[in-house]
Amino acid sequence: MHRLLKFFLIVLGAYVLLKLPGLFFGIPVPSSLVLLYLFFVAVVTLLVMTSTEASARSLFAPIVAIVEDPALVRRRNAIFAVLPVLAALVAYQVVLPDNEANIGFRAVHPAPPALMEAYGKSFDLTTLENPLRPVESTDPVRFARLVKEGGDIYYSNCLFCHGAKLDGRGHYAHALDPRPLTFQGVDTIAQLQESYVFWRIVKGGPGLPKQSGPWASSMPVWEAELSEEEVWKVILFIYDYTGNRPREWSR
Ligand code: HEC
Numbered sequence: 137m138h139r140l141l142k143f144f145l146i147v148l149g150a151y152v153l154l155k156l157p158g159l160f161f162g163i164p165v166p167s168s169l170v171l172l173y174l175f176f177v178a179v180v181t182l183l184v185m186t187s188t189e190a191s192a193r194s195l196f197a198p199i200v201a202i203v204e205d206p207a208l209v210r211r212r213n214a215i216f217a218v219l220p221v222l223a224a225l226v227a228y229q230v231v232l233p234d235n236e237a238n239i240g241f242r243a244v245h246p247a248p249p250a251l252m253e254a255y256g257k258s259f260d261l262t263t264l265e266n267p268l269r270p271v272e273s274t275d276p277v278r279f280a281r282l283v284k285e286g287g288d289i290y291y292s293n294c295l296f297c298h299g300a301k302l303d304g305r306g307h308y309a310h311a312l313d314p315r316p317l318t319f320q321g322v323d324t325i326a327q328l329q330e331s332y333v334f335w336r337i338v339k340g341g342p343g344l345p346k347q348s349g350p351w352a353s354s355m356p357v358w359e360a361e362l363s364e365e366e367v368w369k370v371i372l373f374i375y376d377y378t379g380n381r382p383r384e385w386s387r
Pocket of ligand 1: 244245289290293294295296297298308312314315316317323324325333336337340341344353354355356358370
């Protein structure tokens, strides 16, 4: 067997070996690691195979022949035509945007469902109001405490994505697509009813209807982490902090 072929078979063998855990045990080796290992395998194999002058020459003999041997001119021309095309294809694949992720516009505020099942009961989102909102006018002292508790919930759960200043610029935000939304300004919660915000927090990204795809929102489902009352409190906080007022049902 020719030594150049042997070299490629060794690298291929290493590749198959690295893919096995993913294929059979469902625990894939990260592709960046696979690439790193393949690089080492290739380098070490090359080192061994080119340890003497003669062995190096025999390893690269076929490549030298393709370039220099007048008898192989056809093969040479074919290879030199195909290689750039292959390189172009690879480059095209790399720069080509992921069509799936960019077609059309994403509905940021899709219509909520009329009914929502959560906390073992059914919420009518068309009439639901924040049960804690009336406290704002009846008992301002207690209201301030509720807002503060909502703030504690915010800073231990939402901060990482929605940001310390509620501007959508948390530590993780730059890595997420779609980005966490800001609560500042007039484009998001200022235009929404609290029932809508309640639905979004309770059901998160997975609760969004299809037209809010095709990106996968990383907004978590908070139903299992926060109680119903905690969600209402965190809502009080995000309106209070940003100075926004929830949209109200027109009566
Ligand atoms: C892992 C990151 C992450 C965390 C943690 C997170 N969110 Fe989000 N959130 C997002 C992303 C991304 C979006 C935008 C995509 C979407 O609408 O689902 C979003 C959207 C929202 C929306 C919709 C706003 C609008 O204008 O429609 C609300 C409300 C919200 N988050 C509240 C919260 C609250 C409250 C918490 C904490 C209890 C929280 N989020 C925690 C990532 C996160």
